[in-house]
Amino acid sequence: MRDFGNGRPTAPVLSEGPVMTGGLADSVFDTANRAPDLPQIARRTDPAGMTWAPVTARQLRDQVVDLARGLIASAIRPGNRVAVMARTRYEWTVLSCALWAIGAEVVPIHPTSSHEQVEWILRDASCVAVVVEDEQAIMTVGSVCASLPLLRHVWQLDTGALDELVERGRPVPATTVDSLRRIVLPDSTAVVAYTSGTSGHPRGCALSHRNLATPCDTLLAGWAHTVAPPGVQPAVLAFLPFSHVYGLMIQQVCLRGGFLMGHEPELNAEALASALLTFRPTYLYAVPYVLEKLYKKFLRAAQQAGRGALFERAVRTAQDYALAVERQRLGAGPGPGFDLKLQHTLYDRAVYRKLRAALGGRVYGAVSGGSPLHRELGLFYAGIGIPVNDGYGLTETSGGVTVHPAGREKSGTVGRPLPGIDVRVAEDGEILVRGPSVFQGYVNDEHATDMALRDGWLATGDIGQFDSEGYLTITGRKKDIIVTSGGKSVAPAALEERLRVHPLIQQAVVVGDNRPCVGALITLDPEFLAHWRGLLFAQGDTPGRDAREENALRQEVARAVAAANTTVSRSESIRVFRVLPEPFDVTNGLLTPSMKLRRDAITRRYAVEIDAMYQSSARIPRERRSEELPTWDDSDDVFRRAR
Known part of the structure; x- marks a missing residue:
């Protein structure tokens, strides 16, 4: 057993793969x-x-x-x-x-x-x-x-x-x-991978052949049996x-x-859905954004077919079933009861197998990385028969640092440290990593290298915590912590993650540094917005339709924000928000290539909107500010802006 610095026992160490003598080729x-x-x-x-x-x-x-x-x-x-x-x-x-x-x-x-x-x-x-x-x-x-x-x-x-x-x-x-x-040689540099550059110039991370090979070989040694049924060659798109x-x-x-x-160059939902259907992978390697988009595509298709209510019941059953199985797997419960098993079987015939078929019909499981996957979404996929192993890693660690142990997945966490990787949490909550996958250093930046590597430990800049069973949860980036004018520290990641679960919301960035309360900038999913509008007024144009649509959307987005607020204390909750006219995207410089928010770029571009959001809030009567639903400036006509 190994101690990773959190005082918790960990799983027995598995084989770390073959000894490497040459390069990746x-x-x-x-x-x-x-x-x-x-x-x-x-x-x-x-x-x-x-x-x-x-x-x-x-x-x-x-x-x-x-x-x-x-x-x-x-x-x-x-x-x-x-x-x-x-x-x-x-x-x-x-x-x-x-x-x-x-x-x-x-x-x-x-x-x-x-x-x-x-x-x-x-x-x-x-x-x-x-x-x-x-x-x-x-x-x-x-x-x-x-x-x-x-x-x-x-x-x-x-x-x-x-x-x-x-x-x-x-x-x-x-x-x-x-x-x-x-x-x-294994320690020759193979890749100079530039960080996503969420702020400032990106830095070039020198990664050796050994750095890149180590987590791959470790995963193959301990998890290869999970990517395809016995006797079937694993297939990955x-x-x-x-x-x-x-x-x-x-x-x-x-x-x-x-x-x-197989290779798919397009990351949009339609191209990806087509490629999955024809290539028929046995395993998915994805990021939360992709898994969210696929879920919304399933929901939209069900609603268009007039089966939205059935789909939503099937989703709840899948989540309940997966949660019961997870508790049983972790020794914390008896497993699904008879009624839940029966419901799950019926929905598997009516719904779940069709969802699996839309992904090619052979998907045996999945990995999500890049950022934490929301627990509810992880339970949904597990419940329809596609267990998702959430993992954690960064450019400086050549990818994998943690992953769910095979057969002991725990939704809402990023798993346990890979064999051969040491992970501990510093007193201030920062995650520190040590092991053979940690990079050689930043190209042309010795000072930054010395700042990142401290006595052999990589300071990741991520904030997290281990639970009693040694599973790691990521709560945010150290530099992203928001401090309101009242001195309250807020980690934005959990709120943003919860907001994205709502089908109408594509992205969200939480703001509030030196402000009286926490706010949010929200973008809408264009495809789902068009679909939602069609469902709202299927009978066609009627007098006052635009005003009713606007009011309905206000209420729907406000409910999504209120639902996100249930995951945090009142002082950390979103009290004001604004819907933006364009999505955050790689092409407009507001997302990194790995689909992470470029917070500095977003707050700079929308500085006027952020100021207006807080000024509007200041003008709202005190009695309205005490309402449970967050406030939305009356001048924020989303339909007019999003068309």
């Missing part, structure tokens, strides 16, 4: 030698994306070697840094493996990054080449090339640049790739950005574990 070659005909990747074969064709382990290795030869012919050398600025697609995987095979370092850049972000990363990382996806990205890079004297190559995927590289590399012997691959460490972790779990991997 070795797994591609090892699998090809061991099982050359194993389907390693599935690629779409038609423009509509309805069918997928396998790429065997041998074919993948050969493509990696051919591309690596082209990189060598282009004077890409060990230690050179090459940026990849593209969506999650097949070429990303082949290119990254080819770069690692010759000892080069990958610098991921999100494809929607601004000119300033691209220039900063390419210059800070001293990149000698960049691979982009399309003409728009070429224009972005081209606009900053003059300030990047080290940049020698700009390759565009959509114009066949990789095929040209392969042709250029024909004269280079394949043995040259093998020679370079064999001198790559990679749709999260490879520009984020979580996406790279999914890629490496698939390659190192012999899973079948």
